[in-house]
Amino acid sequence: MLTGHPTVLGLGPATPDFVAGLHGKPYDSPRDTCLAYLQEVRRLLGPEDDDGAVRLPALSHPGVETGLGVLRPALARAAGQVADAAISWMTPHGYIQDTLLPAMAKGAAEAGRPVPRVVTVVHAAVNRPHRNPYRLAYTAAHAHLAGLHYSDMLRRAGLRVHHSRPNLGARALVDAGVFLHGTPQEIATGLAEYGRVGVDEVVVNVAGVYSDHGREDAVRDLRDILTACREAEN
Template sequence: LALDTAWLTVGGAAPDPFAVFTAAAHRAERITFGTSIVPTYPRHPITMAQGAMTVDQVAPGRLKLGVGPSHRPGIEGTWGLEFNKPLSHLREYVTILNALLNEGEVDFDGEQLHAHIRIAQPTQVKVMISALRTGSFRLSGELTEGGISWMCPLPYIRDVATPAQQEGADAAGRPKPAMIVHTPIVVSEDREAVRAAARQQFGFYQRLPFYSRMLQAAGFEEAAGGEFTDRMADGLIISGSANEVADRVRSLGEYGVDEMLAAIVQLPEGGREARRSTLELLGELASE
């Protein structure tokens, strides 16, 4: 398919991404691997680094390690862990990962996290974080190799996220890192089918506080009421004919996007054909 990166979403009791990527690296010798996103609270950063190091040993320089705090319902409801000061937690977490993976040792005592250890040698792992609001985009610019958004409208990426990321990079005296947009996409001209699939697959995000506030800031005031509207589906999902989808993907750079992480929408009818068409189109676009 000529795609550049194989990404895995990670949540709940999903298979461990580092085990999956380590196995895949023996067969896939060219592409890079990315996590979007490994929740931070259930894993101490040293444990996270151990998994990343395993992949880096068999696929040097080919892992994009995306981490993030996730959300209170999942962390407290599923794991039974306290979800406290997530942005401060993420800053401490990334500080530890950067030191250990990039420098080979860490000696850190923070408000929430502590780490004192060294490894045999630094790795080539690229540390990235999830980002929805200005604080996390700013942090991505300051400390990481990239910010990974999800369900963020493209105008919001251009007008809010990218300036915040640039601000963080400027404050740290470093180049702006990658803006990676994880976006729903499907080749289909059946707008009602796409909207129905969106309500089924994504209709709960606006009920999560972080997403609700982001969507409201992006101009979708109805997110405050917990409803996933057709207007939201149309604004968040790249869909249409093959030519229309291709044009929108080609225009992503105009919104400050450096890389697209594609989440193919599963249609209730004709889903297999739509998925095949979407994958083929993405492969063609990646080869341009």
């Protein structure tokens, strides 16, 4: 209502440690928990009917899509069953094509509904003087690289990573092109690969540049990358 624009409400199961800190123990099944939670959210946002379900007050707004964070096949299949959008983070485009999209399609077929939109977050940094791409990748992604679920996903995608060595994981991200680094035109080419395999929306993440070099440099990178993307489309 405040923005006047449609909103994607992205939800996910968090990490077992975080969940245990809130509930005393991890979820018995993160997948089942996500399915149940998204179904409740969809009911809250749904139209009025006579089934007695609780609803949010009737409010005029541009629309809300439910999104589920996905890294591995189980949650991708769950997204196909209940979500409007599947949101992935740091997932190589080949892995999306070969692993996540088939799992989503299977879940959607089981539920008799359309396959959700696919949104993926991609780390990027323009190659400029006095920048080290491995350092930028580590700054941006070391917390995720230290997570068991992220390292497992990347190993499934063929990268040599381990949660105990996020520094080596950062090198693997750059060397494999998961962290895009180069000229704006080279980055635009890398981003286009995601669209080629079926990704509907790409979120360009310049967190490494922002953290190491500041806001102005991060905005400059975004402007140059998005300009290159527009030029490549024309």
